[in-house]
Amino acid sequence: MFRSIFFFIAVFSGFSSRAQFNLSGKVTDKEFKxxxxxxxxxxxxxxxxxxxxxxxxxxxxFKLPSGKYSVVFSAINFKGVSRLVTITGDTIIDLQLQRIPVILADVQVNAKKALIEKKIDRTVFNVENSVSAIGTDVLELLSKVPGVRVLNDKVSLVGKGEVNVMINDKLVPLSDDELSNYLKSISSGNIAKIEVITNPPAKYDAQGNNGLINIVLKKVTAEGFRGSVNTIFSQATHATTSVGGNLSYRKNKITLSSNFNVRKGSLVPFEQSNVFYPTQTWNIVNKDRNFRTVPSxxxxxxxxxxxxTVLGLSYNGGLTNFHSEENIKTTVYNRTNGLDSVLNSDANAKIRSHYHSANVYLKQALDFTGKQLIINGDWFKYSDNKNRFFNNTSYSQNGEVIPNSFAEYLSTSKQNIDLYTLKADVDLPYKTFKLSFGTKLSFIKNQSDLAFYKVRNAVYGLDPAQTNLFNYQENTQALYVNFSKTIKQWDFQVGLRGEYTQIDGVSVNEQNRNEYxxxxxxxxxxxxxxxxSTFALNYGRRINRPAYRKLNPFRWYSNQFAYTEGNPFLQPSYNNNIEISHTYNNVFTTTLSFSHTTNGFNDVNFIDAGTNIQVAKPVNFITGYHYQFSNAVTFNVLKCLESINQVDVFYNTSNSSITQTLSNLNGFGVYFSTLNQFVFNPSKTILGEASFWYxxxxxxxxxxxxxxYNLDMGIKTLLLNKKIQLAITATDVLKxxxxxFNSLVNNIRQEYNNYYDNRQLRITFRYNFGNEKIKQQDRKPGNEEERRRSN
Known part of the structure; x- marks a missing residue:
């Protein structure tokens, strides 16, 4: 019997020793991630x-038999952990690993991007490597980018004209004035790079004949809390001050970012013109001081x-309080250049505008090879309320007031713009090629309420002939596909975008409906x-839809004889662009480009010699041809000097379809620019800059x-381990x-000489603070893809 018992015990023990048990668990960091x-x-x-x-x-x-085991947990950038465990049944071991701290002093990055990079579809200006990025705002920084001009706060490309501006691939849908205010509110210290895209790929909206400028902001890559404060004092004719800052916080799965800026000051632009009528010459001098308070x-x-999966939500808003004090003096000379009369106008304008913009997006990775889906929904609202009061008094040649010549007027406008967009993009990179496609829906509604009053006996009387309610709607549906592939030394990229647009505009009981x-x-x-040595060739077709302000028939009077108005029936223009370029050693770049414009529109100052009325109005009338030859050279052989130089030679031909203007005008133009950055000490904390263009x-x-031409100079220093930036810069030193410019309309010659208070001395202070620890595993936030045309 004892032998039998021993036999059953031995058999049972054997079965037990061969049984399998589960060893399982979960590994997290100290923050339970x-x-x-x-x-x-x-x-x-x-x-x-x-x-x-x-x-x-x-x-x-694991599946393990019973017994004693040693378990070791290890991962890069974490301290290893070992455990001794005896398995007699299912066992769970949950563990937290401690991250190995990274000390910045032990990290040294030797790689440095070139200041200028030429890519297949764009030219990149790496702001982080530029002295120009210290102590300036974005609008001034754009003027230092080769091939980009900023004139009267309007951004354009050399020889080509105004260009649309994007922030992080999102078109900024603001008027010229609001756009300049917005760009001035962003410190250049927040910018990573600026991309000049003369022929945008199919992924981008086709809007904008001259291409796009994309401003890429720095990403929040540091774990914890960071921020900066900055203040700017500018002295032109009068002073302007700006105070702002930004804050960011990143923890586990959440990244927060914010910035705020408020600017207050005034400028004194000066505008002078001469209009040569058959029997008279009118000399018009506009002395203006405008005041702005701009929080954003x-x-x-x-x-x-x-x-x-990444989800994102953002809001952007701003307010502009504007008012101006103007004196417009018109001196009229007779045939013998003797004084005939003087028309004096005092004016003041008040404009209050605000905008709100919200974006929600989803970025969904489809696998771990880069395939992804990005969905964006956007809302944008812009409102303004304009009031312009002016009076006129006429004086005879002996200085006496002409009887019954005094008159007072008031012109008002209220505008509301609502814009909604929905966009989806899919990127599919494969081993041998990359495919991307997407769609976009946009819905635009613009309402304008216009009125004009003449004051009689201190009572404002409405002029029905100059009162208008303008309603405009525009809806667009777009699809695109883009394909790229590399074969040995060749890179190919081809795309096609289709846009279907419906327009409905109503003004003074006139309706303009169109779809295309x-x-x-x-x-x-x-x-x-x-x-x-690298050679490149590209082609693109573009459309330039009119800005909303050009569709608004609001009249902005300088005096009773001169005003500016929009055209609600303005049509889009089209461009075909071709570029051929060669780049050698990232030092020499030569580009030859051609563009053809059809149905182009521009402002024309229509003048009636019989009534002396001057009406500035945008119309479609231009067929244009543009040829340009550009050469850029970057010198950086000296450690203390980096110089970027560019020469552009271009030839323009413009044909007009309206009888009031010249039928044809053509000619050459040359533009030269040089940007020089100096380093005055080995630690690279005292820096200088001098830029010039002609x-x-x-x-x-x-x-x-x-x-x-224009000359800018500046000196900049970095203090307190480069946490403090102090800059003193002077713009338009030579004034x-x-x-x-001059033009000819109805055989009446017009000459203009304008100066916009560009000479300024600027003092900038910026302090960076917060956690400087480098996060080891960075994720890229979803790109904002809202693209809307500027109004």
């Missing part, structure tokens, strides 16, 4: 070793819902002949522009950045 790809090593008796890794949720699992702010949040479908092809070819006489549409 799951850790994937942690190596788990199991050492068993008889030198048996087993390995596994935690999955995307940080969990692991932005806040955004990103949430990493899962390793493959247009295709916009693009292609790019790059050939890398060797390590130093524009030779040129043809712009049907205007003949005279020469102008030569004057906009002078």
């Amino acid at each position: 799951t850790l994937p790809f942690v190596t788990v090593k199991i050492s068993a008796p008889q030198n048996k070793v087993f390995y596994t890794q935690t999955d995307s949720l940080g969990t692991y699992q 702010g932005q806040i955004g949040i990103d949430y990493q819902a899962s390793p493959k 479908f247009r295709l916009f092809p693009t292609f790019y070819i790059v050939y890398r002949a060797n390590d130093k 524009q030779f006489p040129a043809v712009d549409g049907l205007n003949q522009n005279k020469n102008q 030569t950045n004057q906009y002078r």
